[in-house]
Amino acid sequence: MTDQIFEEPLPEWAASTTEGNYMAPDAQLRTRDGRRIGNARVERTYYYGKLKGAVVDIVTDAGTSVKALLLAEVTELFYPPKYIMKPVTELIKDTDQVRRDYNDAISFALQDEDGILFLSTWNEGDWESLRKEWPDFKLPSIVV
Numbered sequence: 001m002t003d004q005i006f007e008e009p010l011p012e013w014a015a016s017t018t019e020g021n022y023m024a025p026d027a028q029l030r031t032r033d034g035r036r037i038g039n040a041r042v043e044r045t046y047y048y049g050k051l052k053g054a055v056v057d058i059v060t061d062a063g064t065s066v067k068a069l070l071l072a073e074v075t076e077l078f079y080p081p082k083y084i085m086k087p088v089t090e091l092i093k094d095t096d097q098v099r100r101d102y103n104d105a106i107s108f109a110l111q112d113e114d115g116i117l118f119l120s121t122w123n124e125g126d127w128e129s130l131r132k133e134w135p136d137f138k139l140p141s142i143v144v
Contacts, residue, residue, distance in 0.1 A: 013086055020080035022071060023056055027081040029074070037077050038062050041085055101140040108137050 010017070018024045022042070029040040040058040048055045048068050055068040069077075105122045109115035112134070121129050127139060 011083065014083040015086045016084045018081050018084050020082075022074045022078070022081060023054060024081065024084060026085045026087070028083045028085050029058060029078040029081055031078055032076075037066070038064075040066070040078070042081075097140075104138065104140075108134070 014028070015026070018027050021027060022029070023045045025042055025045060027042040029042065031037055031039050038060040040060045043057040043059050043065070045054060045056050047053070051068065051070060053070060055070055056074060057065065057067045058069060058074075059065050105119065109119045109122075112118050114133075118130075118134055118137075121133070130137060130139060
């Protein structure tokens, strides 16, 4: 009998794997404690003279930038990374369509008496509630 090694397929959003390299550009960082910081992505790695070492800048999934984290800080906040993320521009194939979808939702909300509730529902991605409560709204093409 031969030993077979099965490779786990990459998630759709991943470009490659990383062997726990916290300093790899675009490494996906999974938070150890969501009360302290959310999941993040390594934006860049560089040498910072004042700290006399390599540091990383990260961006959280909420869009918050955190600058000049030392390796010790990153390892305290995040689990070892498994994946290198694809660039966002590669994940969103049609940025013009995304822009049109946002504009359509905002235009619809401005004309609806429950516009804020509509936008909250739309932002949460609760497409079933949108279909039920606002049947006149044309759902984004990615949802249909």
